[in-house]
Amino acid sequence: MSEDSLEREPSVAGIGLQSLEKVRADGNVDGRMPAKRVASGSPIPMMLAEIERVYRFFDDRFFGGTLPTEVALALEPAHVEGYFCGRRWRQGSKMLGHMAVPVTVLAGGVDEVMAVLLHEIVHLRNYQVGLPDCDPVSEYHNCHFRDVARLVGLGCADRHPKRGYGDTALTDKARRAIAALKIEPALFAWSVGGVEKVR
Numbered sequence: 001m002s003e004d005s006l007e008r009e010p011s012v013a014g015i016g017l018q019s020l021e022k023v024r025a026d027g028n029v030d031g032r033m034p035a036k037r038v039a040s041g042s043p044i045p046m047m048l049a050e051i052e053r054v055y056r057f058f059d060d061r062f063f064g065g066t067l068p069t070e071v072a073l074a075l076e077p078a079h080v081e082g083y084f085c086g087r088r089w090r091q092g093s094k095m096l097g098h099m100a101v102p103v104t105v106l107a108g109g110v111d112e113v114m115a116v117l118l119h120e121i122v123h124l125r126n127y128q129v130g131l132p133d134c135d136p137v138s139e140y141h142n143c144h145f146r147d148v149a150r151l152v153g154l155g156c157a158d159r160h161p162k163r164g165y166g167d168t169a170l171t172d173k174a175r176r177a178i179a180a181l182k183i184e185p186a187l188f189a190w191s192v193g194g195v196e197k198v199r
């Protein structure tokens with residue numbers, strides 16, 4: 001699949017974004033209150049757009065474009081690890097998977113973000129084909145996880161008694177794919193800290 005055709009496909013991260021297409025030049029959405037941008041300084045939309053591009057690229061490169069085109073991609077608070085959940089979003093009978101990248105990994109730069117994404121893409125792919133690869137309670141990652149991880153250029157550490165093959169790291173194969181993406185490092189060069197809350 002060419003990059004051109006990738007760009008023309010519907011958004012995978014686009015839950016709710018369809019409504020943006022209805023925003024008229026005057027900022028009204030279907031005659032409702034003008035839609036004002038209140039978070040124009042937020043780095044999140046740019047990061048999500050890039051994560052979406054990366055997802056499509058990895059799908060094309062490692063799975064021949066067979067991964068789902070509908071999945072919710074998200075950046076999540078620091079207290080969670082990266083994860084994939086196959087049926088997190090529901091709308092009537094429709095269900096969507098959810099793939100989350102924790103904001104803590106931003107401190108590790110582009111490589112760390114890509115490592116998390118690839119790890120979760122492995123889970124997504126195995127879920128898609130009905131192959132259980134991780135115990136939901138113990139988080140033991142089995143050999144099905146390990147084998148597909150190798151396919152996307154992730155090396156697995158020796159089997160851990162509790163986490164199995166869950167400890168993954170980029171190999172040269174993954175690094176070559178990431179280099180081909182030409183990601184702007186500044187895009188993910190944020191650290192997220194502080195716990196102050198307004199109650």
Ligand SMILES: [Zn+2]
Pocket residue numbers: 119123134141166
């Ligand atoms: Zn995992």
